[in-house]
Amino acid sequence: MTTTAPEPSRTAPLRIAIAGLGTVGAGVIRLLDTNAQLIAMRAGRPIEVVAVSARDRGKDRGVDIARFAWEDDMTALARRDDVDVVVELVGGSDGPALALSRASLGAGKGLVTANKAMIAHHGLELAKLAEAANAALKFEAAVGGGIPVIKGLREGTSANALTKVYGILNGTCNYILSTMERTGADFADVLAEAQRLGFAEADPAFDIEGVDAAHKLAILAAIGFGTQVDFANVRVSGITEVRSADIAQAAALGFVIRLIGEADVEDTPEGPRLLQRVRPCLVARGHPLSAVEGATNAVVAEGNFSGRLLFQGAGAGDGPTASAVAADLIDIARDEVGAPFSIPGDHLSALPPAEPGHRPARTYIRFMVKDRPGVLAELTAALRDGDVSIESLIQQGRSQSGGEVMVAMVTHEGPERCVTQALALLEGSDSLMAKPLVLPILPL
Numbered sequence: 230m231t232t233t234a235p236e237p238s239r240t241a242p243l244r245i246a247i248a249g250l251g252t253v254g255a256g257v258i259r260l261l262d263t264n265a266q267l268i269a270m271r272a273g274r275p276i277e278v279v280a281v282s283a284r285d286r287g288k289d290r291g292v293d294i295a296r297f298a299w300e301d302d303m304t305a306l307a308r309r310d311d312v313d314v315v316v317e318l319v320g321g322s323d324g325p326a327l328a329l330s331r332a333s334l335g336a337g338k339g340l341v342t343a344n345k346a347m348i349a350h351h352g353l354e355l356a357k358l359a360e361a362a363n364a365a366l367k368f369e370a371a372v373g374g375g376i377p378v379i380k381g382l383r384e385g386t387s388a389n390a391l392t393k394v395y396g397i398l399n400g401t402c403n404y405i406l407s408t409m410e411r412t413g414a415d416f417a418d419v420l421a422e423a424q425r426l427g428f429a430e431a432d433p434a435f436d437i438e439g440v441d442a443a444h445k446l447a448i449l450a451a452i453g454f455g456t457q458v459d460f461a462n463v464r465v466s467g468i469t470e471v472r473s474a475d476i477a478q479a480a481a482l483g484f485v486i487r488l489i490g491e492a493d494v495e496d497t498p499e500g501p502r503l504l505q506r507v508r509p510c511l512v513a514r515g516h517p518l519s520a521v522e523g524a525t526n527a528v529v530a531e532g533n534f535s536g537r538l539l540f541q542g543a544g545a546g547d548g549p550t551a552s553a554v555a556a557d558l559i560d561i562a563r564d565e566v567g568a569p570f571s572i573p574g575d576h577l578s579a580l581p582p583a584e585p586g587h588r589p590a591r592t593y594i595r596f597m598v599k600d601r602p603g604v605l606a607e608l609t610a611a612l613r614d615g616d617v618s619i620e621s622l623i624q625q626g627r628s629q630s631g632g633e634v635m636v637a638m639v640t641h642e643g644p645e646r647c648v649t650q651a652l653a654l655l656e657g658s659d660s661l662m663a664k665p666l667v668l669p670i671l672p673l
């Protein structure tokens with residue numbers, strides 16, 4: 230006689246364990262407490278926290294954790310028989326978060342995570358583990374905080390071939406850029422405020438150097454284009470070189486500066502190629518992304534039948550991120566699972582990276598140069614030799630004593646590689662006092 234484990238009753242609670250009780254973890258507990266009744270109604274059963282783990286048991290988080298079992302070793306959560314789903318809110322691409330995630334899926338438990346770094350690096354492996362164990366792996370909070378953008382792409386646009394996905398994917402950078410633009414405040418002060426508000430990563434270099442946005446872009450591209458997550462081939466530049474003077478100059482020209490992630494698949498004679506890049510761009514006032522302020526994120530997806538879709542909302546912070554985590558839990562409670570990347574891991578394709586040099590672009594170029602005769606001629610000669618046509622050129626004031634001046638230009642549309650070639654001609658020039666800043670102008 231064979232016996233099988235009894236099917237859990239649909240009214241039995243979904244029993245969860247939470248690892249990580251920082252901004253997001255405490256937010257999830259607060260949300261599950263506050264909205265317990267409506268969540269039980271919508272999920273078809275209660276969602277009940279059984280056990281938790283973090284670094285410091287005694288820390289005051291503004292939520293009562295004494296009612297939950299405590300594990301010093303977070304991977305012990307994956308071994309508990311009284312847990313159906315593990316929620317990983319620790320962070321870090323490897324280390325304990327990855328060990329816990331592998332152990333949870335390996336034990337056949339569902340996994341909900343907000344950890345974009347881990348999904349960007351190990352998403353395919355974890356998806357295959359989940360699929361093999363017939364367990365859920367969900368990560369709505371990992372991209373766009375509270376915006377249901379993973380759901381939007383996995384479900385809402387699932388009948389479309391996507392042509393492009395792009396947008397503002399990092400709340401901290403957007404908070405810094407839009408606050409500097411509005412108030413003229415200093416970069417370091419605004420970053421400190423974003424940290425205080427709980428938007429920034431544990432190491433904020435991930436935010437300001439564009440890496441966090443690149444993690445999120447790699448995840449969106451995988452879902453949108455049915456490709457394996459390919460973080461290693463995202464071309465990344467962050468916002469650390471952007472100065473207040475660039476923001477002011479952009480404003481005078483009718484633009485704002487935003488950190489934009491963009492991905493598309495290009496058909497080439499050698500086959501399809503995946504372009505993924507994150508970089509600060511000039512965005513014309515009037516473009517929907519120019520009005521995105523503070524820690525808000527916005528993602529544009531273009532489908533061949535849906536047309537252009539815009540997903541917008543709070544991209545960081547405890548409440549919005551907790552909202553996305555809880556929505557994933559509700560899906561699991563309802564048994565709505567499916568392949569983590571929309572199509573099974575074994576069928577995700579591996580596309581080589583695209584080379585975008587031939588693509589047409591208008592570009593803002595800012596030089597910091599020595600204030601001396603002949604400098605402008607040197608710059609314009611290099612641009613001429615690189616086949617770059619200048620649309621407008623502004624020299625900002627004069628220094629007192631032959632010091633540093635700013636020269637900003639906007640180019641006419643031309644192949645991207647021309648700007649790169651022109652700037653290569655200036656490399657090593659003692660007229661340049663800093664590396665030129667190149668900001669593409671986002672097409673409408």
Ligand SMILES: NC(=O)C1=CN([C@@H]2O[C@H](COP(=O)(O)OP(=O)(O)OC[C@H]3O[C@@H](n4cnc5c(N)ncnc54)[C@H](O)[C@@H]3O)[C@@H](O)[C@H]2O)C=CC1
Binds near residue numbers: 374431
């Ligand atoms: N803060 C936000 O707005 C958002 C955060 N996320 C992601 O959510 C995750 C958590 O982020 P936050 O709550 O902001 O971080 P946090 O730093 O506020 O909290 C992290 C928690 O994990 C625990 N922890 C960290 N390392 C540990 C270790 N080695 N052993 C045991 N416990 C450890 C800490 O004690 C703390 O309780 C990260 O993956 C982050 O990228 C995603 C979307 C938005």
Ligand SMILES: N[C@@H](CC=O)C(=O)O
Binds near residue numbers: 546
């Ligand atoms: N540090 C991230 C948090 C959300 O993902 C951000 O600023 O967007």
Ligand code: NA
Binds near residue numbers: 369371373376378
């Ligand atoms: Na989201």
